[in-house]
Amino acid sequence: MNLALDIALTHLLSRKRQTLVSVLGVAMGVGFFIAITALMQGFQEDFVRRVIDNSPHITMKDEYRDPPRQPVEVAYAGAAIQLRGVKPKTEIRGIRRAGQIMEALQAWQGLTVSQVLQGQGFLRYGSKERSSTITGIEPDRERLVTRLDKDIVAGSIDALKTAANGIILGKGLARRLAVEMNDTITVTSPIGVIMKMKVVGLSHTGVIAFDETSAYVLLKKNQVLQGKTNIVNQVRMRTDDVNTARAIAAKVEARFDYRTESWDEANEGVFGVFVIQNMIMYSVTGAILIVACFGIFNIISTVIFEKTRDIAILKSMGFAEGDIRAIFLLEGLALGVIGAGLGCALGLGLTYLLSVVRFQAVGLVEIQKFILKWSIWHYAIASSIAMGSAMAAAYIPSRRASKVNPVEIVRGAA
């Protein structure tokens, strides 16, 4: 064995209790980091997967990102112009020439597209009332763009075509209205159109926000309900690669002017929360590791204090400053390596325990168990941080040790 490592390990083994406490500190930091990262990342990736599956990858809406410029502003670009009391022109909302846009998108970007009209509605069944987002869809196109077809847990998406006034409800919405399949509910639109509709399907995505508010009818029916004949207010697109959605959305918006959002832009608020969540998680686990590093700093400082004479004699024998520094850095590294090894085992165990826990929880999404992300990278990152921190904690005392003046120590001992 390398001499410096031999001396380092001997120092640590001669203080078993202190060494154990330091190692356990590192192990707990690493273990919790791994388990919490698996938990958080698993949840976040599952949520993103659900969002991607349940929503179109790109949605064009019947609105503009910036208000249209006034003619005077166009005519005198760059001039100091102030307009007062400009009111928006009253116009019927909707995407104009939606059919042409869809054809163009299919030809231009090779996207799968569908058109929908989305609006609010008031659903009533007996004494139960719920507001809902009613989406008018074309079933044959919709099944290609979203997972609605696969999320139907009772009935079918094609039943919309065969039933006279069919409606598919999110399972949560149906539960709150206390309706079941084939029940007839009353749907009232914001402009006062009332329709009796028969429940021909129930969908279940697992995302509470969708399941408790979504209702689907045929596009034509919704156009009647919302009083917007032949109008659609969304063109939905699906890409082959979800990661290209944002870039494609930007291109589409640049070409057609309508505000076009990719799935990640549409959920930016949630992803922003994820960033905060991650920062909190890394801060907490980082704090555990910092505490562990103080333990390492403490044990190595103690060893150096107790071993000052040994350091002096090693230097008198011909050990250079670098050799002395290496001994104590190796002590830090050894604590880091052993702590990281134990921490990985602890993390594995904790993650496994979390994976077998079963419960019923309804929050952002419906889950019955923790969704965990198993990744070797969590172990690699946690171990690297632990070892790096351990080395950093050992550096200051090791530097002090290397500067020990053997003459002063030997004189002091005499």
Next chain:
Amino acid sequence: MTPAVEAKGVTRVLPGTVPVTLVRDIDVAIMPGEFVAITGPSGSGKSSLLYLLGLLDQPSEGRILVHGEDTSGLRGDALAALRLVRIGFVFQFHFLLPEFSALDNVLVPIRKLGRWSDEEARARAVRLLTEVGLADQLKKRPDQMSGGQRQRVAIARSMANDPDIILADEPTGSLDQKNGQIVFETFARLATEYRKSVITVTHDPHLAEQTHRVIRLVDGRIVDDGMTAPPPLDEAALPAPPGV
């Protein structure tokens, strides 16, 4: 013949608000095979001179030459490398690594130098400990040995890399008379039989008389430097050093 170690015009002043002069204007040359005692009252600069000769400390003025090589331009790592190969130290307290056995303590400088294979290093350490009469104490830790035995382990360790110069700072200070005598006899043998330059600081005039030469310091200056015994034997007639 080139001296093993030589001080030329060496002065050592400890800086501070009131500078303290440890040694001044020291000119001394120690030849190979010489067994030299440095004596003098407390605070006369004996240990300071020893540390300067052993390259543990740097002179404020003057030069230290080891086998004719001027060390004044050397720093840190270079001085450490020179100590590792050329110089062995023995202190008043044994300063053995307490967690290591006698054998492992002797192996530390050998392993640090890395000149020998593991088997050769071990065999060398065993031979050195046998030379100092500790063949049956190899596996014992310092706390399982007597003071004399520990000091002999320290002597064996100082010899580990076959240095030319052995410096001992009151090596018998913590020993009884009998063990002190054994240690001095060991030093004498290293000088006369193996032509090591042994320089020892001692307060004991009886032990000092057993050396070849006594250098007496007062207030940091050499006040007496005289022979007490015949010069060392002819180099050609000597046996090989232990463990070589």
